[in-house]
Every structure is written in structure tokens, then in C-alpha cells.
Amino acid sequence: MPNVPTSPTAPAPDAPASAAGQVSPEDLLTLLAVARLGKYTAAAHSLGINHTTVSRRIAALENSIGDRVLHSASEGWELTARGRELLSVAEDIEAALSRVYPAPAGSGRLTGMVRVAAPEGFCLTWAAPALTELQKRHPGLQVELIASTQRARQYRSGVDIEIMPGRPNVSRSLAYRLNDYSLGLFATAEYLARHGTPSSEEELPRHRIVYYIEHLHGIDSLDTAGRRLPEAPQGFLRSNSMLIHVRAARAGAGIGLIPTYLGETHPELVRVLPQLDHRITYWASVRKEALRNRGVRAALEVLREFCSLPPETPVAPGR
Incomplete structure (x- = not known):
């Protein structure tokens, strides 16, 4: 619950004595x-x-x-x-x-704090290197990067930029498309040698599936990908962490439904059923008030730069 401020007619006992009209x-x-x-x-x-x-x-x-x-x-x-x-x-x-109070010499023109929340895979692959580069350009700028996979919130979230899989529909925010990726099935060669390599989706129930906990995040694009997989009598290994999906697949826990940009970086993982390719887009959701902060604008620009996308007009909700 948010902290409810004291009513204007009854300030907190230790509040500064401010006469009407005298604003601090x-x-x-x-x-x-x-x-x-x-x-x-x-x-x-x-x-x-x-x-x-x-x-x-x-x-x-x-x-x-x-x-x-x-x-x-x-x-x-x-x-x-x-x-x-x-x-x-x-x-x-x-x-x-x-x-x-200008920034110290050599610290760059941008100062203050920027807070960014993004899924783990995006943090590792794009956000961390992008925001590191931004701080090299502006050493006076402080950054907090929060690894979080969740849908965009209709109200304030305590961060300046929220990045999520799938286009957000938040009435008080602007949405910026970042980049596309795919979810694919991966397993180790050792696992496939023991349990067989599925040649069709109908054979997947013979295998343990590694993916997100169902409906945990409430993100339609991720839930839809999970629903495309048949029920697996062999069970599943579920987690709220994308990096755990990758690690479990690499350990031979089963067939993981993981981002191809992560799966393809591990030579021990083999792509299974490449025709099962679920396309998703990362989007950034930013409040208009936050964009009035130069540091937030710079962070958004460098994220788009590292995602190799040209500048574009933000998309209003519902368009």
C-alpha cells in the first residue's frame, strides 16, 4: 500500500511550519x-x-x-x-x-538517477551493455537496472523505463518498440540421445518441458507460447526466471522453451523442432513525466541504439 500523505489541513506533527503561500x-x-x-x-x-x-x-x-x-x-x-x-x-x-551546482569537470552533462526494469535476458544482452556505455558518456549519471519480467502497470511502478515482452497497453504511458526475438525449443545432445529427438510437436509429451510458471506474469505473449505446447505426462520444470530455464536445459533437465538469442550462444544446446518459432517483440513503456527527465530520454535512446533500431515516434496505447 502506498504511504498516504497527511491531509493538507492536518500536516504531520514534525512537518516544517509553512505559512500558506510559502512553498519550499x-x-x-x-x-x-x-x-x-x-x-x-x-x-x-x-x-x-x-x-x-x-x-x-x-x-x-x-x-x-x-x-x-x-x-x-x-x-x-x-x-x-x-x-x-x-x-x-x-x-x-x-x-x-x-x-x-554543475557536474564536476569530466563527469558529463547528465546527472541524477535512472531506473530501468527489464527481463533477465534483455538485461544481459542489451540493457547492461547499453547503460554501461551511457555511463561512460555521462559518469555523473547513476543507473539502477532491475531484472524483472512483468506486464506494464497501469499506474506508477517506481521505475522510469519498463521493458516487457509484448506491446503494453497503458493509458498513461508511451510505448516504444525495441526489437524482436523468438522462443524456440532447446535441449542437450546428451538428453536427446537418452530420450530421443522429437520429430513433431505430437512427440513432445514424452519429454519434460522447461518454461515459465503458468500465468505467473500475466504476459499474453509468454502465456500463448506456453499454451502452444502439448500437455506433457512426463511433467515439467517451471521457474519465473529465464536464466534458470537456460541453465536447466543445459543441465539436461528436459527441453527448454527459451529465447533463441540465448539458446544459440551455448554450444551444448541443440535446437529442436525449429519450425516451432514463437515471435515476440520487446517494448519499452515510459511515462510522459519521466520523459521530461533528460537522463531518462538518454537511457531510452541508448537502449534503442543497442537494439539497432532507428528513432521512431512512440506508439500511443490502443493504436
């Missing part, structure tokens, strides 16, 4: 962090404070202006109409402070 720039910067990340804990982390201080500053800001700036929504916080009015003011303060 510090409180506005705190609002900016919550607007971008949607969670008090994530905003606190980015500001180097604790979530109680975030709550106190938001309460002080609301007390100063006599109105709410945030409202609680499922999985996060959203700006009220008054909060949106104050967003540009907070960004002006942030820009002014960056001129007063």
Missing part, C-alpha cells in the same frame, strides 16, 4: 521525484532520504498551497490537477540548481 523548493523537488517514480520509497531512494521525509514534505507542500498535489491510485501515486500545475515549477527549480 525542497518540497517541490520531492513532488517532482514522486511524479516521476510514483512511489514514496523510490522517490526517497533517488533523493537520498527516507520515505517518512518524503511524506512529510508532501504534507508540508499541500499545507502551504491548501490543496492536494497527489492522489492514491492502484500500485502508486498520480498527480492531481494542482500537482500537474506545479510540475513545471519544480522542473524549473531542478534546472536552476543544475546550473548552480
Whole structure:
């Protein structure tokens, strides 16, 4: 549950005494962090404070202006109409402070924090090298890369950029296509020598299948791939981790349904039934407020650069 800020008419006992109309720039910067990340804990982390201080500053800001700036929504916080009015003011303060306290010489022009969540395979293959390159260009920029496979959330998730398999449909975000990949079946030559190599999908039930736990992530493209496989009387080995799928297949646990870009990097794995090729696209979901942060825009650009895609217009939900 999100931390509920104290009502504007009843600020926290330890909140700064702010007379009506006297707004603290510090409180506005705190609002900016919550607007971008949607969670008090994530905003606190980015500001180097604790979530109680975030709550106190938001309460002080609301007390100063006599109105709410945030409202609680499922999985996060959203700006009220008054909060949106104050967003540009907070960004002006942030820009002014960056001129007063410039980044150290040689640290690059971008500073602050960018938080990216992506599936493990994408993190290893594209996100980690891309964001490492970004930090080489801008050493003052801090990055948090979270390995996570989940559907895009309708509300704030505590990260700036969410990457997921399949096109997101989030009303408050913009979607950017990154790159395509395939899921294919892989097993070791030793496993196939012991259990036989299937020549058709009808023979798969004789084998143990390695894949995701059914319906765990709620991602249609991944669930559809799993449903294409017949029921296996020999059972299965399921995990929420793509890297565990790869490791289990390499250990001879069964036939793994894994990304071909990972399976083909391990010489001990053999492609089985190559005609079973399930195509999926990685997409990035980014909030409009987050894109007003230059560091977030730069992170999105370098991710697309490493995915070898030209710049393109974002896709609005439902298009």
C-alpha cells in the first residue's frame, strides 16, 4: 500500500511550519521525484532520504498551497490537477540548481538517477551493455537496472523505463518498440540421445518441458507460447526466471522453451523442432513525466541504439 500523505489541513506533527503561500523548493523537488517514480520509497531512494521525509514534505507542500498535489491510485501515486500545475515549477527549480551546482569537470552533462526494469535476458544482452556505455558518456549519471519480467502497470511502478515482452497497453504511458526475438525449443545432445529427438510437436509429451510458471506474469505473449505446447505426462520444470530455464536445459533437465538469442550462444544446446518459432517483440513503456527527465530520454535512446533500431515516434496505447 502506498504511504498516504497527511491531509493538507492536518500536516504531520514534525512537518516544517509553512505559512500558506510559502512553498519550499525542497518540497517541490520531492513532488517532482514522486511524479516521476510514483512511489514514496523510490522517490526517497533517488533523493537520498527516507520515505517518512518524503511524506512529510508532501504534507508540508499541500499545507502551504491548501490543496492536494497527489492522489492514491492502484500500485502508486498520480498527480492531481494542482500537482500537474506545479510540475513545471519544480522542473524549473531542478534546472536552476543544475546550473548552480554543475557536474564536476569530466563527469558529463547528465546527472541524477535512472531506473530501468527489464527481463533477465534483455538485461544481459542489451540493457547492461547499453547503460554501461551511457555511463561512460555521462559518469555523473547513476543507473539502477532491475531484472524483472512483468506486464506494464497501469499506474506508477517506481521505475522510469519498463521493458516487457509484448506491446503494453497503458493509458498513461508511451510505448516504444525495441526489437524482436523468438522462443524456440532447446535441449542437450546428451538428453536427446537418452530420450530421443522429437520429430513433431505430437512427440513432445514424452519429454519434460522447461518454461515459465503458468500465468505467473500475466504476459499474453509468454502465456500463448506456453499454451502452444502439448500437455506433457512426463511433467515439467517451471521457474519465473529465464536464466534458470537456460541453465536447466543445459543441465539436461528436459527441453527448454527459451529465447533463441540465448539458446544459440551455448554450444551444448541443440535446437529442436525449429519450425516451432514463437515471435515476440520487446517494448519499452515510459511515462510522459519521466520523459521530461533528460537522463531518462538518454537511457531510452541508448537502449534503442543497442537494439539497432532507428528513432521512431512512440506508439500511443490502443493504436
